[in-house]
Amino acid sequence: MSDCMSLEILNLRKSFGAATVLSDISMSAGRGEFISLVGPSGCGKTTTLNIVAGFEAPDVGDVKIDGVSMLGTPSYRRKLGMVFQSHALFPHMTIAENVGFGLAMQHVPKPEVAERVGEALAMVKLGALADRYPRQLSGGQQQRVGIARALTVRPKVLLMDEPLSSLDAKLRREMQVEIRRIQQEVGITTLYVTHDQEEALTMSDCIVLMNRGHIEQAGRPEELYKAPKSLFAASFIGESSFLDANVEALSGEAALVRIDPATQVEIARAPWMHPNARLQLAVRPQSVGIRSAGAGEGSIEGVVVSRAFVGSVIRYVITLPGGQEVQAQPSAQQDFLPEIGDRVGLSIERPRWMAFAPEKAP
Numbered sequence: 241m242s243d244c245m246s247l248e249i250l251n252l253r254k255s256f257g258a259a260t261v262l263s264d265i266s267m268s269a270g271r272g273e274f275i276s277l278v279g280p281s282g283c284g285k286t287t288t289l290n291i292v293a294g295f296e297a298p299d300v301g302d303v304k305i306d307g308v309s310m311l312g313t314p315s316y317r318r319k320l321g322m323v324f325q326s327h328a329l330f331p332h333m334t335i336a337e338n339v340g341f342g343l344a345m346q347h348v349p350k351p352e353v354a355e356r357v358g359e360a361l362a363m364v365k366l367g368a369l370a371d372r373y374p375r376q377l378s379g380g381q382q383q384r385v386g387i388a389r390a391l392t393v394r395p396k397v398l399l400m401d402e403p404l405s406s407l408d409a410k411l412r413r414e415m416q417v418e419i420r421r422i423q424q425e426v427g428i429t430t431l432y433v434t435h436d437q438e439e440a441l442t443m444s445d446c447i448v449l450m451n452r453g454h455i456e457q458a459g460r461p462e463e464l465y466k467a468p469k470s471l472f473a474a475s476f477i478g479e480s481s482f483l484d485a486n487v488e489a490l491s492g493e494a495a496l497v498r499i500d501p502a503t504q505v506e507i508a509r510a511p512w513m514h515p516n517a518r519l520q521l522a523v524r525p526q527s528v529g530i531r532s533a534g535a536g537e538g539s540i541e542g543v544v545v546s547r548a549f550v551g552s553v554i555r556y557v558i559t560l561p562g563g564q565e566v567q568a569q570p571s572a573q574q575d576f577l578p579e580i581g582d583r584v585g586l587s588i589e590r591p592r593w594m595a596f597a598p599e600k601a602p
């Protein structure tokens with residue numbers, strides 16, 4: 241089996257009435273891989289998951305698990321584990337009974353149910369709470385019960401649709417780590433839906449970024465973060481400042497780009513650039529260094545308009561002479577930490593600039 245993928249999603253198309261919801265969705269996961277589907281609300285994430293689960297049929301395309309098409313197989317025989325936003329535990333059953341429910345339905349013998357429930361609860365570190373009722377558990381614990389329940393059926397693929405969206409920020413971060421730990425321990429192929437790009441960045445082996453029914457970009461988290469292929473990808477994954485600019489001159493590998501009459505920068509040349517072309521520059525706040533004005537070579541200077549302390553870093557907004565804004569995020573340990581109203585110089589390494597041709601409005 242090592243030569244075939246654990247999960248393959250092949251050229252899915254799906255319409256509801258006149259609305260095309262998925263245009264041409266393909267992705268694959270090797271065994272044990274964690275893939276996140278991210279994208280704005282309504283882009284088709286849940287629809288994709290529902291087709292994998294067998295709750296919806298695609299108009300065109302296929303879903304394969306271990307190389308076998310699942311289209312003719314009903315949902316309950318696809319060997320899937322599923323975890324959704326609402327964990328929907330049975331309130332009148334204990335945690336152990338909830339977790340064992342699927343197995344009991346499959347007429348698995350009682351001693352085996354007990355053994356597998358014990359294993360699954362140990363995996364999510366809830367063994368001690370097996371005899372409690374759902375109302376006696378916190379939100380995060382209930383979500384872990386949901387995961388244990390999905391794992392007891394020993395699925396080949398785990399599907400999760402926004403499992404953490406009902407939890408508060410702190411618990412969410414804890415559960416991100418926890419889900420990833422469990423997923424790696426079990427070594428289970430996972431398709432995870434979230435609209436939270438930060439969650440996708442921290443958890444995934446691979447991110448599939450969707451936009452209006454198509455895949456905008458797919459790759460490893462650092463790939464999407466460092467080399468977004470479109471303005472949409474740059475704005476959806478990670479934070480960026482965006483600046484309107486014009487190509488002033490091209491030479492060899494470099495492009496000289498003007499942001500405003502007083503501000504120009506040199507960036508890496510791209511094939512589509514030509515003199516006077518309009519472009520959108522983007523730069524991550526983490527890639528922007530600040531220093532005192534007039535101290536360095538570069539020609540970017542501006543005025544600090546806001547300054548916010550966010551834990552270990554300070555979040556600055558600097559206005560350039562033409563009025564466009566750049567965010568910088570130096571470490572709070574740095575010696576030079578200017579105040580609002582101070583004039584500063586910005587240092588941005590050439591490869592840190594991202595440049596995109598302006599996009600047509602959708």
Ligand SMILES: Nc1ncnc2c1ncn2[C@@H]1O[C@H](COP(=O)(O)OP(=O)(O)OP(=O)(O)O)[C@@H](O)[C@H]1O
Pocket residue numbers: 256261279280281282283284285286287288435
């Ligand atoms: N059963 C249905 N009938 C008609 N339209 C549907 C149906 N299910 C989904 N849609 C539409 O398909 C589009 C994609 O929906 P989907 O639920 O896949 O989005 P999503 O990416 O999961 O969004 P969200 O982040 O809000 O959960 C939406 O425009 C939605 O209104």
Ligand SMILES: [Mg+2]
Pocket residue numbers: 285286287
């Ligand atoms: Mg959804």
